[in-house]
Amino acid sequence: MIIQNISIKLYFYKRYYKILSILLYSTFFIIALVQPVNAQTLKYPDDDGRHEDADFEAWSLFTHIETDDGLQFGVAIFFFTGKIIGIKASGLYAVVADVQKKEYQDFSKIQLPLFSSTTHTVGRLMENYSDNVLERNPIGGPYNVKIEMDDFSISLKYNPLKKPVDIGQLAVSDEGFNRVYAIPRGKVSAQMLYAGKEYQLDGIGIFQHQWGDKPEQDALSDIFALHFNDTTDVLIYHSGTFPEINTMLLSDSNGEYRILHKFTANADTILSVELSNDKFKLDWQFRSPENQFEIKISPSFKGQEIEMLGLSYWLSRCKVVMKKRSGETTGGIGYVYIGFDKP
Numbered sequence: 001m002i003i004q005n006i007s008i009k010l011y012f013y014k015r016y017y018k019i020l021s022i023l024l025y026s027t028f029f030i031i032a033l034v035q036p037v038n039a040q041t042l043k044y045p046d047d048d049g050r051h052e053d054a055d056f057e058a059w060s061l062f063t064h065i066e067t068d069d070g071l072q073f074g075v076a077i078f079f080f081t082g083k084i085i086g087i088k089a090s091g092l093y094a095v096v097a098d099v100q101k102k103e104y105q106d107f108s109k110i111q112l113p114l115f116s117s118t119t120h121t122v123g124r125l126m127e128n129y130s131d132n133v134l135e136r137n138p139i140g141g142p143y144n145v146k147i148e149m150d151d152f153s154i155s156l157k158y159n160p161l162k163k164p165v166d167i168g169q170l171a172v173s174d175e176g177f178n179r180v181y182a183i184p185r186g187k188v189s190a191q192m193l194y195a196g197k198e199y200q201l202d203g204i205g206i207f208q209h210q211w212g213d214k215p216e217q218d219a220l221s222d223i224f225a226l227h228f229n230d231t232t233d234v235l236i237y238h239s240g241t242f243p244e245i246n247t248m249l250l251s252d253s254n255g256e257y258r259i260l261h262k263f264t265a266n267a268d269t270i271l272s273v274e275l276s277n278d279k280f281k282l283d284w285q286f287r288s289p290e291n292q293f294e295i296k297i298s299p300s301f302k303g304q305e306i307e308m309l310g311l312s313y314w315l316s317r318c319k320v321v322m323k324k325r326s327g328e329t330t331g332g333i334g335y336v337y338i339g340f341d342k343p
Contacts, residue, residue, distance in 0.1 A: 042166050042181055045138040047209075048125035054211040056082030056178070059127070059134055061145070061158060062225040062335040063188045063205030064317070072099035073201065074317040075154065075190070076335060077145060078308070079127055079134045081120075083214055090118045090129050093308055094147055094154070096194055097301075097317040104304035104315070105195075107152045143186075143207060156190040158207055162233070162255045169212075170221060171243040176213025183207040184233035184251035206235060215311070221245040224284070224297060226320045226334035234295065234322075234334075236286065238265045248286070263288050271314070278305060280314035280338050294323045297336060314338045 050057055058080040066072040074097035081090040091110035098105070111118045111129045119128045124138040133146040142159040160183045169177040183206065190201045206225040224236040231253040239245040246265070251257040267281035282303075286295040303316025320332045 042164065044140075044164075045124040045136065047181070048136055049123060050081065050120050050125075050127065051211045052122070054082070055214045056080070056172075057211035058082075058209070059125075060208045060210075061143075061156075061205055062208075062337075063156070063158075063190075063203060064227065064333050065188055065190055065192075065201035065203035065205075067199055067201055071199065073097060073192070073194075073199070074099070074335065075156075075192070076315060076337075077147070077154075077156070079129075081118075081127070087112065090127070092129060092132055092134075092147065093306070094152065095304070095306060095315055096152070096192075098195070099300070099317070102301040105152075106304065106306050107147075107149055109149065153193040154190055156188060156192075158205060159187045159189075160207070161185045161187055161204075162251060165249055165251070165257050165259075167235075167237075167247060167249060167259065170210070170237055170247065171239075171245055172213055172215035174216075174243065176216070178210040178212035178215070180208065180210040180237075182209075182235050182249060184235060184249065184255075184257070185227065185231065206233065208235070221247075222281075222339060223337040224286075224334060225337070226295070226297070226332060228320065228322055228330045228332035230330045232322065232330070232332075236265075239339075240265070260288065278312050278314075280305075282314075282316075282336075282338075284336070290325075292325050296321045296323075297334065299336070300333070303336070312339065 058078060061077040063075045065075060076095045078093040089110060089112050093106065093108045095104060095106045109129065109132060117130050120126055125136040127134045131148060136143045142157040145156040147154050162183060162185045164181050164183050167180040167182060170180050172178050186205055186207060188203045188205045192199045192201060204227055221237040221239040226234040233251045235249040237245050237247045246261050248260040248263055249257060250260060264287045266285050268283040271280045271282050282299060284297040297318050297320050299316040300319045303314050306313050306315055316336050318334050318336050320334045321329055323329045
């Protein structure tokens with residue numbers, strides 16, 4: 001009788017622990033399923049390169065470069081691939097800011113698979129659009145850009161000076177998101193043919209990579225890519241309309257960073273473009289609620305409206321000033337990349 005009772009108890013204990021194990025496994029499995037995407041870890045070189053399941057993907061470089069004798073240029077470069085009106089396309093845009101002439105010139109090349117050659121390499125960054133190339137060696141090192149057009153060419157190296165930062169997800173439509181990471185500062189060296197002249201240039205820049213759902217104009221955030229003289233770097237994504245976006249990457253001189261969401265953003269000026277009648281906000285100010293810092297941004301000279309995949313932006317090289325709580329101020333340079341002002 002005692003042996004029988006022990007056997008019955010053992011049976012129920014085994015059954016209890018089996019059920020408990022199943023419940024625990026199910027719980028952990030459900031938790032794993034609902035983990036947010038930005039809890040995942042970026043993997044290199046895979047995440048440097050193309051993500052086959054993404055509807056849209058873009059690599060952006062905002063650079064400030066100059067010659068040995070002080071001629072200054074800003075060069076913003078955008079490589080992209082994705083669905084456009086249901087058609088898969090790839091291409092690039094390059095915008096040159098000539099500080100001496102205070103003017104901008106943009107160049108573009110759009111590739112449709114049926115009519116032009118586009119290739120990429122899985123597992124690393126290698127985008128080749130009719131010999132216009134963005135690549136990085138899978139073991140690391142600099143990012144390399146090669147663009148060849150009839151009236152413009154550039155061979156550029158971007159060597160990271162700070163580690164990449166996983167910014168997480170940013171809204172690009174009512175229900176769509178892009179995963180984003182950025183390298184706040186890198187050393188840039190370039191050879192450029194522009195306006196019939198060749199230049200050897202060096203400087204700094206910010207690199208950004210995003211992928212996910214196809215962006216929609218009404219949900220895009222403005223981008224502010226800023227470098228300060230004390231080697232602080234700031235990358236801001238902001239939209240005051242639905243869905244609201246307020247994300248700031250603040251990277252200090254040691255490469256330590258914070259991602260902030262509590263800050264205010266205001267623009268003092270609205271620019272109306274005569275040809276398109278589009279309106280863009282300019283002369284921005286950003287403040288943290290604890291008054292730890294204040295950032296003021298103003299165009300260094302007139303910017304330019306550019307069309308990218310049917311979307312309108314205002315791109316301008318700018319002067320920036322950061323005032324800290326201590327009263328210390330530091331200046332710098334940057335880019336503003338602004339969507340048209342939505343009523």
